[in-house]
Amino acid sequence: MSDDLYQQAIxxxxxxxSSRLDPADVSVTLDNxxxxxxxxxxxxxxxxxxxxxxxxxxxxxxxxxxxAVMADNAAGRDAQGAAELLDGARAMLKQGAEPxxxxxxxxxxARPHKSRHxxxxxxxxxxxxxxxx
Amino acid sequence: MTIAAIRAAFPVLSRAGFHYLDNAAMAQCPGTVVKAVxxxxxxxxxxxxxxxxxxxxxxxxxxDGARExxxxxxxxxxxxxxxxxxxxxALNIVALALEERxxxxxxxxxxxxxxxxxxxxxxxxxxxxxxxxxxxxxxxxxxxDLSDLSMIDRRCKVVAVTHASNVTGAVTDIPRLAGAAHAVxxxxxxxxxxxxxxxxxxxxxxxxxxxxxxxxxxxxxxGIGVLWGRREALETLPPALWGGGMVAGxxxxxxxxxxxxARFEAGTPPVAQAVGLARALDWMAGLDWPAxxxxxxxxxxxxxxxLAGRDGIRLVGPADLADRLPVxxxxxxxxxxxxxxxxxxxxxxxxxxxxxxxxxxMSALGLDEGCVRASLxxxxxxxxxxxxxxxxxxxxxxxR
Numbered sequence: 001m002s003d004d005l006y007q008q009a010i011x012x013x014x015x016x017x018s019s020r021l022d023p024a025d026v027s028v029t030l031d032n033x034x035x036x037x038x039x040x041x042x043x044x045x046x047x048x049x050x051x052x053x054x055x056x057x058x059x060x061x062x063x064x065x066x067x068a069v070m071a072d073n074a075a076g077r078d079a080q081g082a083a084e085l086l087d088g089a090r091a092m093l094k095q096g097a098e099p100x101x102x103x104x105x106x107x108x109x110a111r112p113h114k115s116r117h118x119x120x121x122x123x124x125x126x127x128x129x130x131x132x133x
Numbered sequence: 134m135t136i137a138a139i140r141a142a143f144p145v146l147s148r149a150g151f152h153y154l155d156n157a158a159m160a161q162c163p164g165t166v167v168k169a170v171x172x173x174x175x176x177x178x179x180x181x182x183x184x185x186x187x188x189x190x191x192x193x194x195x196x197d198g199a200r201e202x203x204x205x206x207x208x209x210x211x212x213x214x215x216x217x218x219x220x221x222x223a224l225n226i227v228a229l230a231l232e233e234r235x236x237x238x239x240x241x242x243x244x245x246x247x248x249x250x251x252x253x254x255x256x257x258x259x260x261x262x263x264x265x266x267x268x269x270x271x272x273x274x275x276x277x278d279l280s281d282l283s284m285i286d287r288r289c290k291v292v293a294v295t296h297a298s299n300v301t302g303a304v305t306d307i308p309r310l311a312g313a314a315h316a317v318x319x320x321x322x323x324x325x326x327x328x329x330x331x332x333x334x335x336x337x338x339x340x341x342x343x344x345x346x347x348x349x350x351x352x353x354x355x356g357i358g359v360l361w362g363r364r365e366a367l368e369t370l371p372p373a374l375w376g377g378g379m380v381a382g383x384x385x386x387x388x389x390x391x392x393x394x395a396r397f398e399a400g401t402p403p404v405a406q407a408v409g410l411a412r413a414l415d416w417m418a419g420l421d422w423p424a425x426x427x428x429x430x431x432x433x434x435x436x437x438x439x440l441a442g443r444d445g446i447r448l449v450g451p452a453d454l455a456d457r458l459p460v461x462x463x464x465x466x467x468x469x470x471x472x473x474x475x476x477x478x479x480x481x482x483x484x485x486x487x488x489x490x491x492x493x494x495m496s497a498l499g500l501d502e503g504c505v506r507a508s509l510x511x512x513x514x515x516x517x518x519x520x521x522x523x524x525x526x527x528x529x530x531x532x533r
Binding site for chain 1: 488
């Protein structure tokens with residue numbers, strides 16, 4: 001049941017404050033047309049690696065919660081690291097893989113809800129795009 | 134016919150604990166329609182207006198007969214009914230066919246309540262041709278604000294409006310807009326996708342020049358729509374799409390289009406779907422519409438009252454029942470529409486959450502995150518409305 005999907009850990013993540021990063025070297029905006037989720041990820045890069053990240057998520061609870069996890073785990077990642085995180089999150093949801101981060105474990109309950117996978121992946125896609133050369 | 138009898142015609146609705154309130158996206162299909170489509174494909178599957186063999190003859194009779202039945206439903210002539218792949222395609226055909234007569238600086242008037250299907254084709258044409266686009270605004274309750282129609286002036290060549298909003302259910306005063314459009318020589322194209330599932334329409338009497346609707350919202354198959362065009366209006370339009378079955382021949386390399394409606398049906402048409410749509414409209418025609426409308430209004434009232442009695446819920450659209458369809462949208466403070474829709478689905482309640490392909494309306498109404506929409510059909514009953522309300526209480530409890 002989806003009551004499990006909306007567990008307290010997810011709600012706590014979604015309720016966290018977020019803020020944009022200014023100045024930033026790159027800003028990426030991505031939309032999920034299905035539900036109207038919109039994520040903006042700002043990144044300051046040093047040597048291709050994320051030095052600092054900011055974000056603003058307008059969307060469903062799952063998207064906001066995933067954005068908080070992304071923000072917590074972006075620093076130090078380069079393009080490859082961000083792509084690995086995205087691939088890992090996707091594999092967790094779609095292929096039964098282990099969570100690439102312990103912080104993503106609460107999202108395991110989203111596996112059966114295919115229509116919600118994009119909500120969760122959107123912040124990680126934005127990070128991957130922000131770090132891509 | 135009782136509501137229970139209407140409901141019994143739809144096999145999927147017999148599932149216990151299932152409450153289908155997403156009819157504005159796609160209505161359910163009576164078993165007789167599904168059987169008619171299957172029977173056609175099993176006994177008369179052939180291309181139309183091309184062959185002389187037995188199946189071709191049967192297909193011709195079925196397809197032409199379907200056109201006549203659709204025309205009867207619209208109180209129209211069969212030559213005014215164009216079968217298309219859907220309502221969106223029908224509206225695109227109108228836009229493409231009208232483009233030839235548009236000049237830079239001409240104006241198109243749309244409303245802020247349009248579904249993207251009756252907005253984006255016009256915006257795309259405006260970009261291509263350097264046209265001006267003016268927008269009829271909406272009031273706070275989502276109804277079109279028709280207090281100032283000065284934008285429909287001599288520059289205006291097309292007025293394109295919805296007959297009823299897919300978000301608010303508000304019904305547009307089409308005759309008034311027809312008067313304004315025709316007074317300046319403009320044509321009126323009406324998106325009837327939402328209105329037609331709630332009873333027969335006479336587009337000529339409304340004053341429309343073009344009227345489009347979809348099969349899948351009128352209890353018919355997917356992949357079919359209808360473009361009704363006033364005979365005089367259709368005759369002046371060039372083809373929008375080109376291909377087989379729509380020309381009398383070629384004069385050198387210049388195609389000679391057939392008369393309407395064939396002129397607008399390039400390629401193999403959706404034959405079995407047309408048969409199914411005709412059967413669906415036959416089914417609709419058999420309903421007692423005054424009784425059905427009273428039933429839909431009572432359910433709408435029940436839903437509006439139920440929502441209004443709950444904290445933190447903003448109703449989107451008219452609070453009254455005058456000139457509105459049984460389409461009720463709402464936003465819940467602190468709860469995203471997508472999360473609400475997901476949790477309602479888990480309770481067997483099918484609604485739609487999001488922007489409903491109506492971004493300008495969402496902006497006009499200050500609904501950045503969209504809203505939840507419950508859209509009713511004749512087969513819905515009190516149990517559906519009550520399941521939505523109790524499911525909503527549950528969902529809000531989970532999310533807050």
